[in-house]
Amino acid sequence: MPRSGDTTPATPRRRRPRPLVRTVTSVAVVSAVVVGGAYAAGLGPFARGATGPEPAALAQARAFLADWAAGRLPNAAGRTTRPATAQEVLRNFTAGLDIRRPTLTVAAAPTQAADDTVDVPFTATMPIAGLGTWTYRSKLPLREQSDGSWKVDWSLSIVHPRLSGTKKFHLEREDTEATPDVTDRTGASLSAAKFPSLGTVLHQLDAGTDDDGGARGAIQLVDRATGKVERTEATFAKKPDRPARRPVRTTLDATWQAAAEKALASGAHGRNASLVALRIDNGEILAMANSPSSGFNRAVSGTYAPGSTWKIVTSSALLLKGAVAPSDVVDCPKYLTVGKEFHNVETSEHRNATFLKDFTESCNTAFISLRGKLGARELGDVAGKYFGVGQKWHVGIASYDGSVPAPRDETEQAASMIGQGRIQANPLIMASVTATAVSGSFHQPSITHGNQDTTTTTPLPRKVVTQLRTMLRTTVTDGTARVLAGLPGDIGAKTGTAEVSDDEPNNGWLAAHRGNVAVACVVEQGVTGGGSAGPVIRDLLNAVPTDPS
Incomplete structure (x- = not known):
């Protein structure tokens, strides 16, 4: 399997310094x-x-x-x-x-x-x-x-002159007053004390479009090893005349949020992880949780290779053009070489397998063997046209909305078939992808009401939706998502294993749906999706057996 999004920089060509071309304007500073x-x-x-x-x-x-x-x-x-x-x-x-x-x-x-x-x-x-x-x-x-192009010569000091291998920045907030009145979908109060993963989210909701702020805090430069504060880079003081904020009602569900935080806290085992649960019929976010619960909101802003959960999109692209049917035989060998050697998890193989079997067992080599059925840009086009991935989403908080760049060569095209290469997503995106696959229609995810929606998508054909639902359900009953098989309900799912680098364990993914809820979870260095993200989603669905009304 390829390393995700990793390239080797070209060796710079040495040349003699030459004077810069200058303009004849009297302006010394250009902005x-x-x-x-x-x-x-x-x-x-x-x-x-x-x-x-x-x-x-x-x-x-x-x-x-x-x-x-x-x-x-x-x-x-x-x-x-x-x-x-x-x-x-x-x-x-x-x-x-x-x-x-x-x-x-x-x-x-x-x-x-x-x-x-x-x-x-x-x-x-x-x-x-x-x-x-x-x-x-x-x-x-x-x-x-060496090819004459120019690149930013990367170093930490580019981001900030004082950022280094020994120094980093820390955001310190001071709660000078009660948190804003933020409630869940039913009017129940939400607080960071009760729901730790919502700490950052509540501040974003409170910020609205006002960048002047109203609380107190500081950006501090700290020692990476000891955590000692070296200096304060910026301070923020509460404005006494700041007008009161209107209460914010979110789409979150306190029951789902509590269950999500508990499932992640017990199932992540100290690893970085995140999950999102949302309604299939309208995209409203019911829960988002992160491990650790403070700091970076991986659930909606993370940028990960989605691994084999992306086979939901790849399968959609293949089924849409009739390039393959679930009953077609697509062999699943242990290895396949396309510029480099690709293999399946634990080098498994399924000879004379159907495409349905390839999906349920998450066979990388079978999917890669079908790469010639799709044009270079077709996977990205399908992701955007039907699933809204890569379009600008107005969620209500800061979010990363995915990227599916056209592959630069045949090896990268092979990797993109299995959610590697330069494809980037996060749990919010994969929960939305799952919701779209099983309903046929994309709904922009949202955590607040009345958000602008600038997306333009096309519904999936009913035949493709039926095929995808069958494939997802069979993955639970007879495939790699058996961890969910004992739960009640017509649950469908797709596991994923995403390779990060040669030196780190794989990230584990699982995306699932039940009733009117879709959920996705990633566990960094979780090795396999079924073994790491699977138990988290199982505990979540087990704790909340009914859908929100």
Whole structure:
């Protein structure tokens, strides 16, 4: 199996420093906000008509900042020399500090550094949910690659000059008053004390669209090993004249939320994990839980390879065009080589298996063997058109809405068939994918009412829905999701094992549905989905045997 989203940077080609191309304007500082693609404009010292490679370097810098600002972290990381590391750091920094809608601005003319890099200074304006805005300066070093392209020469100090292997940032909040009046769908009060996983969520709901904040807190630089506070980078003080907030009623269900937190706390065994449960008929989120319960909201902002749970989408793409039927024989050998060797979990094999059997036993090699049935962009097109993945979702809190980039080669196309390569998702996305598969219609997930919906999707044909429901149900009764077989109800599910790197255990996934509820869970380093995420979802469904009305 391939490593997810990991590429080896090209060896930089050494060249003699040359003077930067300069404009004849009297303005010394060039500023351009790079949100939503503004970097495409010919702004700054390398406007249209400039010569040399530095205009390309500046364009790449602007593209990186635009992707980071818009939350397209896989795209931003792909513009660096260390994509996998960059994506993880950007995710942890932005989401871990509860940063919403950052604005990243080219702050001055690029300069040529002694090490042959081109340095592009930028200003970061980081709104911290419910507190205020943190503004600082940093710079992007751009290095020319052997093929003539430019990439951000990745290091931790890019994100913030004081971020390093020994120092990190910590968000400290001071509760100066009672938390805002946030309730569940029935009007029951929600609090971080009772539901720890909602701590960050409640602050985001309280923040609304006001970036000035109203509470107290600080961004602190701490020692990674000891946790000692080295310095305070920014402080936020409560505004005494801040108007009172209106009560916020969410779509959450206190019963489901309590069960989700309990199931994850007992089933994650100290590992990073998260889950989401939502209504199938309208996308309303019933519960979201994280382990650990404080800090980064992995459930809705995480960026993971979804592994074999993605075979729900792959199967949909194949069934939609009649490329395969559940009864067709699609052999499942132990190994299959497409640029590199792919294999099944524990190198299992199922000779002369039907496609239904391949799905229920999660056969990687069988799915990869069908890669020629889909065009290079077809999997991403199906994910967006029918499942809404990759479109902009307005959930009510900050969320990551998925990415399915076109594969760059045949090996990456093979990996994408099994939810690896550069495909990115999280439990919110996979719960929504499951809901769409079994109902036929995508509903934008939401945690608050009245959210804008800019998505455009097409319903799945009824025949495809019927086939998917049968495949998911058979995975519970006769396949890798047998961990749910003893529960009452017509439960369907798909397990997933997602490879992260050669040095770490696989992440375990499971997505399931019962009645009007879809749920998805990921357990980092869980090894297998059935063995790690399976017990969590089993305990959740067992604790709440009925659907919300």
